Amino acid sequence: MKSTPILLQTQNLRTACANCSVLELCLPIGLNDSEVSRLDTLIPQRVKVKKGASLYRTADPLRSLYAVRTGFFKTCIVSLDGREQVTGFQMAGEMLGLDAISAEQHACHAVALEDSEVCPIHFHQLERLASQIPSLQHNLNKIMSREIVRDHSMLLQMGNMNADERLAAFVLNLSARMSTRGYSSRSFVLRMRREEIGSYLGLRLETVCRSIAQLRKLGLVHISARNVDILDMPQLKMFIAGCHRHGPE
Template identity: 45%
Template structure:
């Protein structure tokens, strides 16, 4: 995507280069949804503001901050954190390259969570008022962003399921399978990936203790389901893991 020096700046687009750039960073499905012609791509490019670097541990936005923009993750990983009335933090999701941040604020015009970078990352800022104007003119783009918003809602619903009646090992299996699917969608290996989040973060997200996460990992390794080297994870029996996530595989021993 071309970086604009100011909202009113105009540039002559090199469409092939634009597509190559977005594809390289796994944003082609977000920024160049199927069905857009070159004029529509140009309209979308104008809606994109500047790129923004976010260093590991820094916040992209915070609870209560006024809603002005959506953020497309160009590269890197984030976690979203809800702060309870007592000050307790609950991680509500992990986001990766090609996904949108900021959808939580659309309903009441302010952010409901903090977005924290898990590693040095970069986002494309999308001013929401300009995006709305363009979406109103491009039905293809409107349908695309409605789909993205629906995916965000679905992910939140899945979190509620995780925190429901699932056994601890089932929650962790769902977590691994979810990452596997999302990495596969971006052209990466569905069975080998690096966890950007800490075990503490995973435990918080799944409402488990760190000790439970360690026991589950040890059990999964003993069962031959996974191989773990620090934060590098290999899913050795993904079919069984899917069955465990779906609740059709008998519970594994945590001893």
């Protein structure tokens, strides 16, 4: 993995959670103005992370959780011989750093896939504030639960889906997350390389390329370079459900 560029911290910049474009997807959801202001005091300044830079690395001590404000990240585990296993992709409104809570040190790397910006939230201060604001504790629990559900969904894909279905499910997942953020659910740009998609889905690069060609041949998804166009959303969902293998009930 490339060396870590220096993180660029914005100077003299108050975070202002209340004015954030991804407020409805992040920790402050459902908090009143006073509670949002108290949470805002835990975020002294946003941090810019250049493309290719690590926000944190394996075994770094737990200091903060990081709310992604803009940009895109991957989390990955790097073996002793340098091989990388991608464990997830995070976008605006999602949280990084939850992997460090149990052991108080990070279990993976978090790397920016494009120039990004995060809001660091000091974890132990967040714990204290959450004990005073039940709705904040509830939101934190929901975020952690969402990560568990995402892991379970990934295990289901790995165990029960063939290569074409895994790629289709990956595209559909990105589509839903884009739609939640107000972007097109049918046309979007991949921030990750095909090799990274393959690592995440447990597929070789050549298998990913074959599956891309197969989904295009079936008239479901067209992927050119990093541009994705979903051609038939209903059929794509049926394809993931295995209807192409099992037929209608």
